[in-house]
Amino acid sequence: LAKTTQPISMDSYEGQEVNITCSHNNIATNDYITWYQQFPSQGPRFIIQGYKTKVTNEVASLFIPADRKSSTLSLPRVSLSDTAVYYCLVAPGTTGRRALTFGSGTRLQVQP
Amino acid sequence: EAGVTQFPSHSVIEKGQTVTLRCDPISGHDNLYWYRRVMGKEIKFLLHFVKESKQDESGMPNNRFLAERTGGTYSTLKVQPAELEDSGVYFCASSPSEGLGGYTFGSGTRLTVV
Numbered sequence: 420l421a422k423t424t425q426p427i428s429m430d431s432y433e434g435q436e437v438n439i440t441c442s443h444n445n446i447a448t449n450d451y452i453t454w455y456q457q458f459p460s461q462g463p464r465f466i467i468q469g470y471k472t473k474v475t476n477e478v479a480s481l482f483i484p485a486d487r488k489s490s491t492l493s494l495p496r497v498s499l500s501d502t503a504v505y506y507c508l509v510a511p512g513t514t515g516r517r518a519l520t521f522g523s524g525t526r527l528q529v530q531p
Numbered sequence: 532e533a534g535v536t537q538f539p540s541h542s543v544i545e546k547g548q549t550v551t552l553r554c555d556p557i558s559g560h561d562n563l564y565w566y567r568r569v570m571g572k573e574i575k576f577l578l579h580f581v582k583e584s585k586q587d588e589s590g591m592p593n594n595r596f597l598a599e600r601t602g603g604t605y606s607t608l609k610v611q612p613a614e615l616e617d618s619g620v621y622f623c624a625s626s627p628s629e630g631l632g633g634y635t636f637g638s639g640t641r642l643t644v645v
Contacts, residue, residue, distance in 0.1 A: 453633055455633065460638070460639075461638050461639070462624070462636030463574070463624075463636050464636065465633025465635065466633075468631060468633060517579070517587070518587060519564075519576065519634065520576070521566075521575070522573060523573055
């Protein structure tokens, strides 16, 4: 499975837009990029998934350049409740439903 | 729909004892996974069921860990005998066979071996 690299931590203030970039240089053709959010004492929660270009849902946007070697999770107007660890994962979309490989994630701290 | 349910949420046992963790996946999800995070480390894959069959158990640390999924519904993960290094949070996740989208995780079982 493709290895991902993302910043260990980020700080932001309420109301700001936060962009977390993830590198995945060895992404395979059939890999999708998926982001999870994890709060303390909870399991990871699926946020968004994409293959290329841009994907947007009610929570976030995911930007993927043409070469797919990186991706950026964008959280608009963060609030204190967005303080969490965010994981970028790369894995095949549907075929085989293989296990996920978690990295260290990015610890986002939102200040008032 | 109900999410992935794990029981117990916390368990404190003595070294050498046996503990059984249970996971109830989302109804209809064929894929069930167990993951573990030990203190200060990353979340690590343990094993993957497709229905009642073990698809991949490459992450199981040793033969003190036994996972079952009889009937392809809920799953249990037994640790016997427990050792201090088994302490951590055990997560279960499930996913359907078809379609895109992520995996749904449970809230985890925090296991402390003393």
